[in-house]
Amino acid sequence: MTAAPTAEDSPGSWLHEDLHWSFARLKQGLSTAESAVVREHGMSLWGYTVLMAIVEAPARTQLALAQAVSVDKSKLVVILDELEGAGLVVRRPDPADRRARIIEVTPEGGRALKAARGDIEAIEGRLLGGLDTQERAVLRKALRHLVGAPILAIEDGRQAESACPPSGP
Numbered sequence: 001m002t003a004a005p006t007a008e009d010s011p012g013s014w015l016h017e018d019l020h021w022s023f024a025r026l027k028q029g030l031s032t033a034e035s036a037v038v039r040e041h042g043m044s045l046w047g048y049t050v051l052m053a054i055v056e057a058p059a060r061t062q063l064a065l066a067q068a069v070s071v072d073k074s075k076l077v078v079i080l081d082e083l084e085g086a087g088l089v090v091r092r093p094d095p096a097d098r099r100a101r102i103i104e105v106t107p108e109g110g111r112a113l114k115a116a117r118g119d120i121e122a123i124e125g126r127l128l129g130g131l132d133t134q135e136r137a138v139l140r141k142a143l144r145h146l147v148g149a150p151i152l153a154i155e156d157g158r159q160a161e162s163a164c165p166p167s168g169p
Contacts, residue, residue: 033123041116042086046071046079048120051088051113054105061100062091088112 015021031045038048046069053069054060060068066076080103083089088109094100105113128136 030123030127034120037119037123038116040119041112043083043088043112043116044079046075047083047086047088048113048116050076050079050083051105051109052117054089054103055110055113058102058104061094061102063100065103083109086112 034048035045038045041048043051049069050065050071053065057064057068062076062080063073066073069076071079080089080091084091087106089103089105091101091103094102128139131139
Protein backbone atom coordinates (compact mmCIF):
# COMPACT_ATOMS: atom_id res chain seq x y z
CA MET A 1 0.00 0.00 0.00
CA THR A 2 1.28 3.46 -0.90
CA ALA A 3 1.83 5.93 1.92
CA ALA A 4 -0.28 9.08 1.99
CA PRO A 5 1.44 12.15 0.51
CA THR A 6 3.23 14.32 3.01
CA ALA A 7 3.74 18.10 3.05
CA GLU A 8 7.04 17.52 1.24
CA ASP A 9 5.24 15.88 -1.67
CA SER A 10 4.23 18.07 -4.57
CA PRO A 11 0.65 19.38 -4.43
CA GLY A 12 -1.80 17.04 -6.14
CA SER A 13 0.62 14.15 -6.27
CA TRP A 14 -2.15 11.62 -5.67
CA LEU A 15 -4.26 13.14 -8.41
CA HIS A 16 -1.47 13.29 -10.97
CA GLU A 17 -0.36 9.74 -10.21
CA ASP A 18 -3.92 8.37 -10.49
CA LEU A 19 -4.36 6.53 -13.80
CA HIS A 20 -8.11 7.09 -13.93
CA TRP A 21 -7.71 10.84 -13.58
CA SER A 22 -4.85 10.94 -16.10
CA PHE A 23 -6.78 8.98 -18.71
CA ALA A 24 -9.99 10.91 -18.02
CA ARG A 25 -8.19 14.24 -18.48
CA LEU A 26 -6.53 12.98 -21.65
CA LYS A 27 -9.88 11.79 -23.00
CA GLN A 28 -11.52 15.10 -22.12
CA GLY A 29 -8.88 17.11 -23.97
CA LEU A 30 -8.85 14.85 -27.00
CA SER A 31 -12.66 14.82 -27.14
CA THR A 32 -12.80 18.61 -27.05
CA ALA A 33 -10.29 19.01 -29.89
CA GLU A 34 -11.39 16.06 -32.01
CA SER A 35 -15.16 16.63 -31.74
CA ALA A 36 -14.80 20.01 -33.41
CA VAL A 37 -12.70 18.54 -36.22
CA VAL A 38 -14.92 15.56 -37.07
CA ARG A 39 -18.02 17.79 -37.06
CA GLU A 40 -16.45 19.55 -40.05
CA HIS A 41 -16.66 16.18 -41.85
CA GLY A 42 -20.33 15.59 -41.05
CA MET A 43 -20.07 13.27 -38.06
CA SER A 44 -19.82 13.12 -34.30
CA LEU A 45 -16.81 11.72 -32.49
CA TRP A 46 -18.78 8.52 -31.85
CA GLY A 47 -19.73 8.47 -35.54
CA TYR A 48 -16.05 8.73 -36.42
CA THR A 49 -15.21 5.83 -34.08
CA VAL A 50 -18.02 3.70 -35.50
CA LEU A 51 -16.94 4.48 -39.09
CA MET A 52 -13.39 3.34 -38.32
CA ALA A 53 -14.70 0.08 -36.86
CA ILE A 54 -16.92 -0.53 -39.90
CA VAL A 55 -14.01 0.02 -42.27
CA GLU A 56 -11.95 -2.49 -40.29
CA ALA A 57 -14.71 -5.14 -40.47
CA PRO A 58 -17.22 -4.27 -43.25
CA ALA A 59 -19.52 -7.27 -42.79
CA ARG A 60 -19.98 -6.60 -39.08
CA THR A 61 -23.51 -6.76 -37.67
CA GLN A 62 -24.89 -4.00 -35.44
CA LEU A 63 -24.53 -6.19 -32.35
CA ALA A 64 -20.90 -7.05 -33.12
CA LEU A 65 -20.21 -3.40 -33.91
CA ALA A 66 -21.72 -2.25 -30.59
CA GLN A 67 -19.49 -4.68 -28.72
CA ALA A 68 -16.39 -3.72 -30.70
CA VAL A 69 -16.68 0.00 -29.94
CA SER A 70 -18.10 -0.38 -26.41
CA VAL A 71 -21.36 1.40 -27.10
CA ASP A 72 -24.83 0.48 -25.92
CA LYS A 73 -26.92 -1.12 -28.70
CA SER A 74 -29.65 1.51 -28.47
CA LYS A 75 -27.09 4.34 -28.65
CA LEU A 76 -25.46 2.67 -31.66
CA VAL A 77 -28.79 2.86 -33.50
CA VAL A 78 -28.82 6.64 -32.98
CA ILE A 79 -25.21 6.94 -34.17
CA LEU A 80 -25.94 4.81 -37.26
CA ASP A 81 -29.08 6.84 -38.00
CA GLU A 82 -26.92 9.99 -37.98
CA LEU A 83 -24.27 8.42 -40.20
CA GLU A 84 -26.87 7.05 -42.59
CA GLY A 85 -28.70 10.39 -42.70
CA ALA A 86 -25.42 12.07 -43.66
CA GLY A 87 -24.89 9.52 -46.44
CA LEU A 88 -21.80 8.04 -44.79
CA VAL A 89 -23.11 4.49 -44.24
CA VAL A 90 -25.86 2.20 -45.49
CA ARG A 91 -27.54 -0.64 -43.63
CA ARG A 92 -28.77 -3.69 -45.46
CA PRO A 93 -30.35 -6.94 -44.32
CA ASP A 94 -27.93 -9.76 -43.59
CA PRO A 95 -28.67 -12.51 -46.12
CA ALA A 96 -28.00 -15.12 -43.42
CA ASP A 97 -30.38 -13.48 -40.90
CA ARG A 98 -32.98 -11.01 -42.17
CA ARG A 99 -33.43 -9.59 -38.65
CA ALA A 100 -29.78 -8.50 -38.55
CA ARG A 101 -28.32 -5.55 -40.43
CA ILE A 102 -24.92 -5.29 -42.09
CA ILE A 103 -23.46 -1.81 -42.11
CA GLU A 104 -21.29 -0.60 -44.98
CA VAL A 105 -19.41 2.65 -45.50
CA THR A 106 -20.45 4.58 -48.61
CA PRO A 107 -17.85 6.12 -50.93
CA GLU A 108 -18.71 9.51 -49.37
CA GLY A 109 -18.24 7.97 -45.91
CA GLY A 110 -14.83 6.66 -46.93
CA ARG A 111 -13.76 10.10 -48.15
CA ALA A 112 -15.07 11.80 -45.00
CA LEU A 113 -13.34 9.26 -42.77
CA LYS A 114 -10.03 9.66 -44.60
CA ALA A 115 -10.19 13.46 -44.31
CA ALA A 116 -11.23 13.32 -40.64
CA ARG A 117 -8.48 10.80 -39.91
CA GLY A 118 -5.90 13.20 -41.35
CA ASP A 119 -7.16 15.98 -39.09
CA ILE A 120 -7.19 13.65 -36.06
CA GLU A 121 -3.63 12.56 -36.78
CA ALA A 122 -2.59 16.24 -36.81
CA ILE A 123 -4.18 16.74 -33.37
CA GLU A 124 -2.51 13.61 -32.03
CA GLY A 125 0.79 14.82 -33.50
CA ARG A 126 0.43 18.10 -31.59
CA LEU A 127 -0.44 16.24 -28.38
CA LEU A 128 2.55 13.92 -28.69
CA GLY A 129 4.87 16.63 -30.02
CA GLY A 130 7.07 16.55 -26.92
CA LEU A 131 7.79 12.84 -27.39
CA ASP A 132 10.35 11.46 -29.81
CA THR A 133 9.45 8.73 -32.30
CA GLN A 134 10.51 5.91 -29.99
CA GLU A 135 8.56 7.33 -27.03
CA ARG A 136 5.45 7.66 -29.20
CA ALA A 137 5.78 4.04 -30.34
CA VAL A 138 6.26 2.82 -26.75
CA LEU A 139 3.23 4.79 -25.55
CA ARG A 140 0.97 3.46 -28.33
CA LYS A 141 2.20 -0.11 -27.79
CA ALA A 142 1.60 0.15 -24.03
CA LEU A 143 -1.92 1.53 -24.55
CA ARG A 144 -2.81 -1.21 -27.07
CA HIS A 145 -1.55 -3.78 -24.57
CA LEU A 146 -3.51 -2.30 -21.65
CA VAL A 147 -6.84 -2.28 -23.50
CA GLY A 148 -6.47 -6.03 -24.05
CA ALA A 149 -6.00 -8.74 -21.44
CA PRO A 150 -4.94 -6.44 -18.54
CA ILE A 151 -8.20 -4.48 -18.59
CA LEU A 152 -10.20 -7.70 -18.87
CA ALA A 153 -8.34 -9.07 -15.85
CA ILE A 154 -9.17 -6.11 -13.62
CA GLU A 155 -12.79 -6.12 -14.76
CA ASP A 156 -12.73 -9.62 -13.25
CA GLY A 157 -15.70 -10.90 -15.22
CA ARG A 158 -17.99 -8.07 -14.12
CA GLN A 159 -20.30 -6.68 -16.77
CA ALA A 160 -18.38 -3.86 -18.42
CA GLU A 161 -20.01 -0.47 -18.33
CA SER A 162 -20.51 0.79 -21.84
CA ALA A 163 -18.31 3.71 -22.74
CA CYS A 164 -21.39 5.15 -24.39
CA PRO A 165 -24.57 4.23 -22.49
CA PRO A 166 -28.01 4.99 -23.90
CA SER A 167 -29.30 8.50 -23.37
CA GLY A 168 -31.74 8.88 -20.51
CA PRO A 169 -35.31 10.16 -20.91
